[in-house]
Amino acid sequence: MEKKKTTIILFSGDYDKAMAAYIIANGAAAYDHEVTIFHTFWGLNALRKDEPIQTKKSFIEKMFGKMMPRGADKLGLSKMNFAGMGPKMIKEVMKKHNAMTLPQLIDMAREQDVKLIACTMTMDLLGLKEEELLDNIEYAGVAAYLADAEEGNVNLFI
Amino acid sequence: MEKKKTTIILFSGDYDKAMAAYIIANGAAAYDHEVTIFHTFWGLNALRKDEPIQTKKSFIEKMFGKMMPRGADKLGLSKMNFAGMGPKMIKEVMKKHNAMTLPQLIDMAREQDVKLIACTMTMDLLGLKEEELLDNIEYAGVAAYLADAEEGNVNLFI
């Protein structure tokens, strides 16, 4: 029997929305779905390495690079961000409840073979280079997303 | 013949997005779909009772509780909120057009047997207790959502 499929477009660069995406992805993988998360626009920031990487960039690319959060742990909240207070509060409560942090959720997704894709077109737009993103992810465009999604049982845009 | 299914994850706590979710849900129920709305993160606020409820909470839980809107009628807009002016304007126009308010849309959904679920994991994170939410809703986690969604014809994340 063919495996069920879940595909998620992660467009948002918010900590809470990325958490939701990875919780659903991990749940679906545990349910034995084939799962893809296609990271585009601000969602690419969840895949950035947290250390600065030396790359050749134009002026605007450098500006985008500096202004965007460097990696999953640095993302803000979609609501009640309060200049960074919100994420601290959420993370405090998560620790108390032994909930997994976003970086841990991403690690778990990789262990469960969730396919993590970075959208090459928006990487170009935002000036993000492959060496700035996590190792061992895939690079593709909208055609690859559609090929997965048209067979998908659960397709979400987050 | 099996009924078609619509599932909606309501992640957002914005009045306009919650309205969209409940309008689609009520439409689908009228079309004889089995409909589920899974409320998670800020979407839980649409299910809060509007009066303050006495509960035992930690300091951070109390802060979240105070800062988040208490019930469907108190939600802000995703755009042009203008410190609460936007919702007033929208509600004025809705009255003029005899459009249903969000609390009325929720009542209608309940009459049509739309299944309203509160995500237990994010209730814990935000410190929301069952007695603060509307009566006669269901409580579940991501596994229950996926069981519905993998059979769903229309699955949306709002």
Added chain:
Amino acid sequence: MEKKKTTIILFSGDYDKAMAAYIIANGAAAYDHEVTIFHTFWGLNALRKDEPIQTKKSFIEKMFGKMMPRGADKLGLSKMNFAGMGPKMIKEVMKKHNAMTLPQLIDMAREQDVKLIACTMTMDLLGLKEEELLDNIEYAGVAAYLADAEEGNVNLFI
């Protein structure tokens, strides 16, 4: 064989989210899907003509009309809008990469027979009139959306 179907609800009035919607729509149309974009709430602004149109409106409708962006080229960004600087930066990079602008993506969608629908219920709420929107689009409500989406392979809410 029946054609596959993609339906997108464009709720958002952000330049970047509308771009994502139209890129997916154009990709799916190139893949020979039947594609519908259902524009509701702030997503209607992507369909506005860019010149002011003389219409009869109530006071609140006029206010909404003035405050909302007039057409695809005027939309802001969902992140890093910086009072309009963000869209300028994005558009500069797009020009450098020969990426299509949102108005060009909308033209392409029309050439590929993507069905563009304006949600009549939210047009009423926001006081938008047919003569203010692009010519040759369709007008419908949630029932029409659901009829398409329940047969859809890829259904997204953006």
